[in-house]
Amino acid sequence: MRFASLGSGSRGNALLVEAGSTRILIDCGFGPRETLARLARLGVQAETLAGILITHEHSDHLSGALALARRHELRLWMTHGTRMACSDAGAPPARCELIDSHQSFEIGDLLVQPFPVPHDAREPVQFLLSDGARQLGVLTDLGCSTPHVEQVLDGCQALVLECNHDADMLRDGNYPRHLKQRIASRLGHLDNAAAAALLAVLDRRRLQHVIAAHLSQQNNTQRLARQALAAVLGCAEEWVGVADQEAGFDWRAIL
Template identity: 60%
Template sequence: MRFACLGSGSEGNALLVESGKTRLLLDCGFNLRETTARLARLGRSPSDLSAILVSHEHGDHVGGVPRLAAKFGLPVWLSHGTHLQLAAIGQMPEQFHLFDTHHPFAVGDLWIQPFPVPHDAREPTQFVFSDGAYRLGVLTDLGRSTRHIETMLDRVDALVLECNHDVELLAAGPYPPTLKRRVAGDYGHLSNAAAAALLAKLDTRRLKHIIAAHLSRTNNRPGLARQALAQVLACEQDWIAIADQDTGLDWRQLL
């Protein structure tokens, strides 16, 4: 199993996970042209994809999904709540499958364990992917951790973890008070400190890759995110990778 990121942040998100003949795109917040260009950087094209998996209905995660799915005949997997929200605004793809946020399911060679997260969406979900030997946890777009989340992510081999903002930068930054409260609230986004606190509760002995994701351009810095996570893991800061908004993240292999 291997994974790569097309881009991560408020301007668009997409993560590519591969195992065997299965190539699954988690979210797509980029237009078709941009998605195609970003896949090409990873040696892939939209026609290589097996399916699209959607975490929630916010535009930076789902904005590019309907057109990508329609043009390339891709099935889309999503929660019941996300389906209802997209249907209400006329953005539901033609081919779709619904999943229960507490029940695992398979897409080709990938086994997927969804789990609910607190975020200001209809039924937001995050995931653990497995090929039977290794587990990749993905956790972004949530305002706080829960015991269930921590149970799902315990002993993963790789983790993509939201480090959206630095608390002090957000407080002193240009966002209006209402937006600051949303970002920092229980249904907003994880700060560096909150991500580090979550990480400290996990059994990380199997961890081979950790990627800080969904960093705010305005309210965070890569060095601050690296520092927070490296302190928990007692590792060099350079070992913490960053999923960048513009350049994404190159392939990471689980062996």
């Protein structure tokens, strides 16, 4: 099982996950041409994807997904609430399979377990992916952790974890007040300290990869995110990966 990022942050997110002969995207917040270029960087052609899992309707996750799915006849999976939000925005996906936010399902060799998260979207979920032996937890947009989130992510081998902002940088930065309040709210985004606190309550013994994701370019630095997670892991800062907005990150194998 392996995974890679096309890029992560408020200007677009997309994560590739592969198990056996099955390859999927989680979210696609880049335009179709940009997505193809970023896929090519990782040696992937869109036709080889089994489909796209959507976490929620915010444009940094959805904006390129519908066009990519249409153009390459890819399957799409999303919750009923996310589909309703697409319809409200005038872009109902043509072919879309509805998922239950508490019900696992299979896509080829991948087992997908969605789980609901507190975030200011209609019915947002995040995903735990497994090939039956290994587990990758993906958590890019949530305002605060919950016991259910912690239970789902406990003991996984790889974790892509939101480190959206540094609380002091957000507070002292020049975002408008309402935006600061939205980001810092319990339905907004995780700051570095909250991400570290979430990591601290998980069983970390099997972790092979920890990647900080969805970093704000205005209100965070890769150094601060790495420091926060490394302090919990007791590892060198460089061991913690970062999903960069432009570069994403290269394939990482889960052994």
